[in-house]
Amino acid sequence: xxxxxxxxxxxxxxxxxxxxxxxxxxxxxxxxxxDLSKDYTRQEIILLRKKIDTYEGININSGGKVVxxxxxxxxxRMRSLVDxxxxxxxxxxxxxxxxxxxxxxxxxxxxxxxxxxxxxAGSILQSLDLLGFTALMANNxxxxxxxxxxxxxxxxxxxSDRGTMDLAKCWKNRRxxxxxxxxxxxxxxxxxxxxxxEFWASCEHPLGTDWCLVPENYGAWLxxxxxxxxxxxxxNECTKIEFVPWDKRPNRTYILAKKSAYLKPERINLGxxxxxxxxYDIKFVMGTIEKLSIxxxxxxxxxxxxxxxQELANSKVLLGVGDPAISPSPYNALCSGVPFINPIKTWNExxxxxxxxxxxQHDGLKYLDPPYVYNVNIHDADAIKDAIMNAxxxxxxxxxxSDHMTVKSMLKRAESLILTDWCMKAKNLHAMRLxxxxxxxxx
Ligand SMILES: *[C@@H]1O[C@H](CO)[C@@H](O)[C@H](O)[C@H]1NC(C)=O
Ligand SMILES: *[C@@H]1O[C@H](CO)[C@@H](O)[C@H](O)[C@H]1NC(C)=O
Ligand SMILES: *[C@@H]1O[C@H](CO)[C@@H](O)[C@H](O)[C@H]1NC(C)=O
Numbered sequence: 289x290x291x292x293x294x295x296x297x298x299x300x301x302x303x304x305x306x307x308x309x310x311x312x313x314x315x316x317x318x319x320x321x322x323d324l325s326k327d328y329t330r331q332e333i334i335l336l337r338k339k340i341d342t343y344e345g346i347n348i349n350s351g352g353k354v355v356x357x358x359x360x361x362x363x364x365r366m367r368s369l370v371d372x373x374x375x376x377x378x379x380x381x382x383x384x385x386x387x388x389x390x391x392x393x394x395x396x397x398x399x400x401x402x403x404x405x406x407x408x409a410g411s412i413l414q415s416l417d418l419l420g421f422t423a424l425m426a427n428n429x430x431x432x433x434x435x436x437x438x439x440x441x442x443x444x445x446x447x448s449d450r451g452t453m454d455l456a457k458c459w460k461n462r463r464x465x466x467x468x469x470x471x472x473x474x475x476x477x478x479x480x481x482x483x484x485x486e487f488w489a490s491c492e493h494p495l496g497t498d499w500c501l502v503p504e505n506y507g508a509w510l511x512x513x514x515x516x517x518x519x520x521x522x523x524n525e526c527t528k529i530e531f532v533p534w535d536k537r538p539n540r541t542y543i544l545a546k547k548s549a550y551l552k553p554e555r556i557n558l559g560x561x562x563x564x565x566x567x568y569d570i571k572f573v574m575g576t577i578e579k580l581s582i583x584x585x586x587x588x589x590x591x592x593x594x595x596x597x598q599e600l601a602n603s604k605v606l607l608g609v610g611d612p613a614i615s616p617s618p619y620n621a622l623c624s625g626v627p628f629i630n631p632i633k634t635w636n637e638x639x640x641x642x643x644x645x646x647x648x649q650h651d652g653l654k655y656l657d658p659p660y661v662y663n664v665n666i667h668d669a670d671a672i673k674d675a676i677m678n679a680x681x682x683x684x685x686x687x688x689x690s691d692h693m694t695v696k697s698m699l700k701r702a703e704s705l706i707l708t709d710w711c712m713k714a715k716n717l718h719a720m721r722l723x724x725x726x727x728x729x730x731x
Contacts, residue, residue: 333374339438340366359425360398360413366438369422382420385706386442389413389425390432391449391485398425402593405449405487407616408503411520412447415702418695429453429467429477436477444706446477447501449485450492459494459727470730479729480714483516483705487614491515494729495717501705504614504652505692509644518705521698522616523689526623529597534604534625534683541676542603542626543574543585544617551582556609556631556666560673561585570680573599600624605679608649610666618650618661622688627659629675631666659684 340363369386372379393409416423422442426432429452436443448455458467459479469476483499484492489510491500497514505517545551551558564570565584572585575596580587588599597620600606606621607629618628630653636645646663648654653661659682662675691697714731721728 333370336370336373336438337367340370359395359427362425362435365422365424366435369439369442380420382706383422384442385444386422386424386435386439387416387706388432388435388443388446389416389423390427390429390446391452392427393449393485394425395427400593402596404503404612404615405485407522408487408520409485411522411698412518412702414524415521415695415698416706419699419703419706421706433466433477437475443481445710446482447485448482453482453484455479455482455484455494456492468730474730478714478731480710480717480731486515489513489515494727495714498713506651509651509655516705518701519692519698520616521689521693521695522619522623523693523695525593526597526620527687529594529601529624531625531687532601537602537604538571539569539680540571540573540603541679542600542606542621543572544606544608544615545574546576548576548578548580548582550609550611557669557672558609559669560676564673564676568677568680570676573603575599596620597624600626605629605662605676607672607676610649613649614652615650618653619689619693622660622684622690625684625687627662627679627682627684628653629662629664629672629679630654631672632663633666635665658682660688 369379369383372383389409389412391409393403393405394413396403397406397410397413413423413425421444422439424435424439426435432446432448432453436446453467455467458465462468462470466473466476468479468482480495480499482493483501485501485503486492487503489502489504489506491497491502491514493499498516500515501518502515503518503520505519506513507515507517543551550556553559561572561582561584565572573588574580574585575588575591577590578587588595591599596617600621601624603621603626605628606618606626608618608631610631610633618630621628628650630648630650632646632648632654634647636642639645643654643663646654648663654663657663658678662679664671664675666672714729718728718731720726
């Protein structure tokens with residue numbers, strides 16, 4: 289009896305010795321940063337996991353399933369990163385490079401939005417995923433700062449935009465704001481890791497134009513404009529919709545307009561529609577949620593993304609009416625072998641041929657020619673009519689995706705963006721501003 293008792297006590301004592309001490313309670317905002325210089329202790333990994341749990345905890349919980357609304361599977365990616373860190377050396381090469389996506393455009397895209405900005409963001413996200421970087425989504429500055437506090441040293445870039453993070457304003461009030469790090473607040477986002485997405489040809493970043501990302505290579509036709517061209521690709525999406533051979537398509541013009549207001553005669557003269565419809569049996573369609581009552585234009589109503597691509601694939605030309613500018617839709621069309629009529633809105637009266645002076649609906653396409661793009665004066669109804677007639681008899685032999693719009697090119701640009709040594713660039717800039725003046729920043 290005594291021996292049984294003695295052995296059991298010994299066993300219990302051993303158990304107490306072997307079991308780890310209880311996990312300390314942590315406040316949700318205690319900072320757990322990762323030190324890449326050493327392996328992680330078990331305790332550090334436990335803290336990281338806890339931290340991620342609290343992060344996931346603020347997501348919307350529906351029916352027992354954690355739905356990371358607008359954050360994609362950010363919590364999963366975090367967990368998988370911590371798991372591979374815990375089992376040292378199992379992380380994939382790029383997995384340890386964290387990119388924080390702090391722009392509403394990413395969320396919008398995940399929620400199904402098809403604005404140009406959202407489609408652009410979606411392509412960036414897709415590329416980072418395909419390349420194997422750890423892309424984590426934040427809906428605002430506070431969430432971005434929170435994620436950054438977890439993966440501080442692993443964070444290679446924070447991609448934001450003006451709407452989500454007003455860098456100019458932050459910079460102006462940097463002494464008393466909570467946007468980016470300063471001497472007094474070293475734990476906030478470092479300005480030199482923040483890249484800002486600018487959809488239009490503009491750039492506002494306190495560190496200069498390299499830190500601005502744009503969807504089109506504006507610098508090609510605007511020699512004084514500088515930014516980092518990241519671009520996008522829709523190849524993976526548009527090629528999912530079957531290509532319709534030319535002779536299987538109706539003689540149909542798709543009018544690129546989601547509102548009938550775009551078709552007002554003072555904006556564009558579409559007086560030729562009735563005669564083309566009546567004399568040549570050319571059909572005109574557009575997709576709007578409004579009740580449309582324009583003779584000879586049928587309304588396809590609301591179209592899903594795939595529905596839109598399908599309707600395009602069953603048309604012979606996409607007619608632009610002046611707006612929206614820089615929209616991805618003409619790329620959708622070309623991908624289905626459908627040419628785009630690109631209205632020229634302003635030009636140099638003395639040098640009408642000078643494309644650099646043209647302002648067109650889609651300047652990214654103004655240097656292309658038929659059979660792909662028909663650039664026509666928006667006020668010249670006869671020229672638009674001729675372009676439609678020509679498009680009806682001038683097939684494009686297959687899908688047209690320009691080199692820079694392919695997934696392959698996009699991946700190349702995205703990879704080189706993330707592998708850029710932003711720290712080195714920032715240090716050089718910092719040293720230069722020290723020597724020559726200029727408002728300096730916290731490194
Ligand atoms: C993060 O990296 C810096 C240098 O890049 C290093 O000095 C610092 O110790 C690291 N901090 C942590 C917590 O890993
Ligand atoms: C389309 O128009 C062309 C030229 O007017 C005509 O030859 C062809 O038969 C038409 N195709 C269809 C499907 O209506
Ligand atoms: C086109 O519109 C005109 C004028 O409203 C109408 O007379 C004609 O029947 C229409 N044509 C077609 C093909 O619907």
